[in-house]
Amino acid sequence: MVDGEAEPGSGRGRLEDRGHQGPADAFRARHGSDYHHPVMVEEVVKILEPAGEGEILDGTVGGGGHAEALLSTYPGCRILAVDRDPEALEEARGRLAPFGDRVRFLKARFDEAAVGASLAGPVLSGGLLDLGVSSRQIDRSERGFAFRTGAPLDMRMEGAEGGGFTAADILNQWEEGKLKELFRRIGEEPRARFIAREVVRRRREIPFRVADDLLETMEAAFRRPPAIKERARVFQALRIQVNDELGALGRALPALRDALLPGGILVVISYHSLEDRPVKQAFREWSRSCVCPPEIPVCVCRGEALGETLTRSVVRPTPKEVEGNPRSRSARLRAWRKAA
């Protein structure tokens, strides 16, 4: 059992940070890269130990940091490395090349990969989803994931080759009510109404094209420059919508559960409460022995738990990890084990 309340020093559920450059730091440093620093990498490796003799589906392989840590720690481990971003997959391919045929690569969305795995029957010893975007995706201004002067309002993880609509398409085409709902529900932005109204007013004059257009719109809506966190909320809401991130997660969770072998372990790291909530709810529901509505007097459902939640409460990075990698700040890890 990993307990998220056990913070640094207790050593429960995590490698202890000892001294300035302890084993946990060294482990993190070894698996970090200029591309991306994997979050809570020791925790992930430790929780997935029982899965270390089989195949683990890493649905968000990104720069390959978690995958590399798993492959180098567990010699019997194989990885199905999935990412929807072709650039990420190329990076992972290079980094994981030393592991030869212990790694298979698949350019796909993780929900598609999970459904494919589940159709093959229970085949996986583990599953890992480290949601959201990598540092490289954020830092590459032409991808338009974060605010950068002149960056196009694109945000598609597959890039242009995947087709689909861009952030600019949403801003230029969605009706005001839908925009308001997006900024309010996904962005959790209290001034969603004012931004949506200003977006619609502005686009009558000139279509949205680059990040500056959105920033100027927010400034007009607020009558002051938006704070960094307000800007981040609105940009993140658009990114989540463009990539249907919540839909993909909702489809992937039951498929990954079905694809796990008995005793298999699923780990999800999320960065937003709207991602964490469905994970928490799914793990809780799968761990209940009866899911009948209370008004039904006799149990008519499956009558037994499908497995157990391994994280009694959500696991967060240590303050030391956040200090070294501020982008890990909002990470929350949950894990579930399928009944043996």
Ligand SMILES: C[S@@+](CC[C@H](N)C(=O)[O-])C[C@H]1O[C@@H](n2cnc3c(N)ncnc32)[C@H](O)[C@@H]1O
């Ligand atoms: C936070 S990064 C993962 C970093 C990785 N764990 C590492 O150690 O480098 C998230 C990655 O997931 C990918 N991604 C996000 N949503 C996805 C989806 N629905 N299907 C496949 N890949 C996805 C992104 O392209 C990105 O490369």
